[in-house]
Amino acid sequence: MPDVPPGTALPPRPAAPPDPGPAYAVPPGPAEKELYLSVLRAGRVSLRELMEQDAAATVRLLELGLLSRYVHQEWVVAVNPRVATAKLSAALRAGAGDLLARAESAGAELDELADSYDAAQQHTRIAHVFGQVRIQQRLLAIVADHWDEALAAQPGPRAPEFVADDPQVRAALARGAVTDVLYQPVARQAPHTVAYAAAATDWGMRLRVLDEPFARMLIFDRRVAVISTTVDNRSGAAFIEDRAVVDHLVRLFLRDWERAVRVPWYDEVGRELPEPLRRVGELLAEGLTQRAVASRLGLSERTVAGHIARLRERYDADTLFQLGWLMRDGGRHD
Structure with missing residues (x-):
């Protein structure tokens, strides 16, 4: 996600939002x-x-x-x-x-x-921005707006301040936004990144690893792309809204995403599957459909679909049948 470090709480304000009246x-x-x-x-x-x-x-x-x-x-x-x-x-x-x-x-x-x-907001379709503060400011303006999909290619090691809980991203994921993040293998060597990836998987984010060189980029709703323009990948960025260029970058990301490896982040941090995911997996192993699982657990189909997506990512399963097969005996067949 964007290199915008998380921060502190809002200034004192009412504990609950005012009634809409x-x-x-x-x-x-x-x-x-x-x-x-x-x-x-x-x-x-x-x-x-x-x-x-x-x-x-x-x-x-x-x-x-x-x-x-x-x-x-x-x-x-x-x-x-x-x-x-x-x-x-x-x-x-x-x-x-x-x-x-x-x-x-x-x-x-x-x-x-x-x-x-x-x-x-009138600007060229490719705007060059320099300085971390200005880049962060522009990223914030994008993230603060409503978005439904974020694609992020983040090569190299991740600093701790950039792999921390982000309330705005969590809120977007909670309402159904899709967030796919691509790392390089070095990310699996950093405990703070692995811990973040395991937690982010709980939120609904998908994080994969690709053992190839790739460029740093962020793409929101396949509408605006952000790429680094300086060697340090921090002090300069281009914000691109040209449809042809953005479409090309999306294709590059999706090509890399399909070649990337799904990582069992829970195993990386020595965690068992969260109880909701385990129960969904058990019912899938019994042959129940997504709708039947939702009915049995008293959950919405949307919630169950999110759990299934996490399980498929964890077990590298392309179909529900394959996932159910892999989830036999609590998923100890991977």
Whole structure:
């Protein structure tokens, strides 16, 4: 995933989000819009500076999703207002009947900010960015937006700060996003990377190892690709949105992915299969279908499908029948 180190908790705020009601559903006012535009113009702003300038407007914009906070460096960036529109619309629809009409026009409430965002995002289809802070800032803006697939080729050893729990990635995986990560064999020699891979497998990430040279890259939704442009792979990056180039990079990644080795990360750290995966495997070994397994365990088919995907990755199984066969006697046939 992106080389954006995880950070600390948000500043003090209510333990639970506010109920989606009329007060919460009110669109941003003039002061909040002006604060948003100031962050958009600056690119990134210190959270402390914003709180000192207008704490109420800052908290409001964070709650609406119009600002996203980079927790490690204590600064925030502006988020595409169209992402916040869905949240605002949902809040409006949850209100009384007289709010329903407003929900239909929620997008219009943010049109002004959306136009400003679009104007600020005008750039060439291949943008060269230099400096780790600027690269991280741009990556954060991508990760903070809604994405459904991330492909990551990460050659070489991984520093501990870049293989740690990332709440944004975990949240994306929890809602069904796909994340495939490609490592080189050196990753299996680092205990912190192996521990991360085992934990990330629990979240739903797939991590494989390829014993060949390959370039560092990140691809989001097959729409934008990020590649290194400097020898150190850190201080320079190109953000590519040219469809032909991105499609080519996707093909390169998928070619490498198919040749990569599936790794039993649980075994690497001396862990048994998590209990939910073990129970799913046992029922598959009995010949039950995915739907029957979900019914027997009282889980959704989507949850069972995720468990099966992890098991197939673990046991290198291409079909449910093959996986069920391999899961006999608790999976001790691999």
